[in-house]
Amino acid sequence: MAVKGLQAVRGMNDIFPAEAAAWQALETDLRGLLQLYDYGEVRLPLLESTELFARAIGDVTDIVQKEMYTFADRNGDSLTLRPEGTAGCVRAAIQNQTMRGQTPRYYYMGPMFRHERPQKGRYRQFHQLGVEVFGQAGAGTDAEIIALSARILKQAGVQASLQINSLGSPEARAAYRERLLEYLRPQQEALCADCQTRMEHNPLRILDCKVPGCQQIASSAPHLVDHLDSESALHFASLQKLLTALDIPYQLNHSLVRGLDYYNRTVFEWVTDALGAQGTVLAGGRYDGLVAQLGGQDTPAIGFAVGLERLLALQEIQGNQACADKPVLFIGAMEDDSLARSWQLAEALRDLGISVVSGGPAGFKALLKQAERSRALFQLVIGLGQLQGEPVIIKEQCGEGRWEGSLEAVITGLQSLGVDFPKHAPHTGQNFATARRSK
């Protein structure tokens, strides 16, 4: 229950250990994959000057117009919590001159902030893994990062399908925009109110409007890929050839236009219908003009971002989410006198790298309950008898295993047990009590 007056800001979530285990496992997996492709981590500020995002993302986009957390610094500068990662990454690469004569491959993981109405798969603070490659103009790089994205989803055990499109050069896109408007104008009255507004500032978005009437009109619209400049057309053909060679299935989606202004040529999205209205899990594309636009030398670039909450939600739906590691041993002490001894033992075992949870002093039955709740693989109880030399009993909590010995032998005994517990134990939803009853 929320304490009066003290609650998290809307759309911002607290993550507790049970859930954090899935996050950690996912992050570890992701870092491993990125290492396979030799991407290096960059850690960037969460806060940037507002101007950066306005210039990079585009003044007319919804993100800049209505979704940014913007406020004045103490000296009056306008600052913004990053709504996405690419702009900051490009800014950092320019500022630190890391692209001179280099073709760096970067990744970053962390929170992004957008002031939208929260719903399934959409939060005001959410987390992305972002990947950016600079200085590589060839379609091979497009194929590489799409292959990487495919591998990320596969590793995460997530089902999604790949859609691609090409936006061509800015000039070709501008020309296509005129062709599209010529096609739409006679039917303008039939479009929804939103799309009539879109005709003013972003007619390409009309192509993926959900209103049936608009879809009808869009379905017969001229295709962007038929109006590409020749270099972009070659680039796109080359990419498709590579995807086929890499055995990565894809769909050409003519209405895939991406929301942010900086994209050109290749755009792609991995989509699913398992997340309600938020179908995009991973999305990216080429943004060859952005580095120059932000004041750097003209440098081709490409990247993508994955929504970690969405990835985790899909993992949960598909039963692939990792669980927290279990402690190896629970040590319970029955009375104050045995408590000191049990703590000594616990510390000695931790010296050996064995995870231990301590409990007590408490009655015997209470200790067994504590042991069960600790999820430990083994449990032992120390009482006055053990202090006087009676044997200790180590018992396997889930199974039948049982081992007796002196207190001093427990340490070597535990080692001889060869404890090897799964890092990602399958989550059955069963506790030990129900597991026992079903035996």
Add this chain to the structure above:
RNA sequence: GUGGCUGUAGCUCAGUCGGUAGAGUCCCGGAUUGUGAUUCCGGUUGUCGCGGGUUCGAGCCCCGUCAGCCACCCCA
């Protein structure tokens, strides 16, 4: 930013016509100092999201507000 639904114990929920806030579960202790059955006994569970209004009296009706969920919009 717009709309619909929902907020009662740690959890799942009931609460009739406006009349003393309940059940199950969980947790704790005991019957039972030594390896967890079952059962029984006892115990703690609360700003009814928050604020205001109507009323002799509000968990219930009205207004506002906050939060959650879902959709629009947008996007990862």
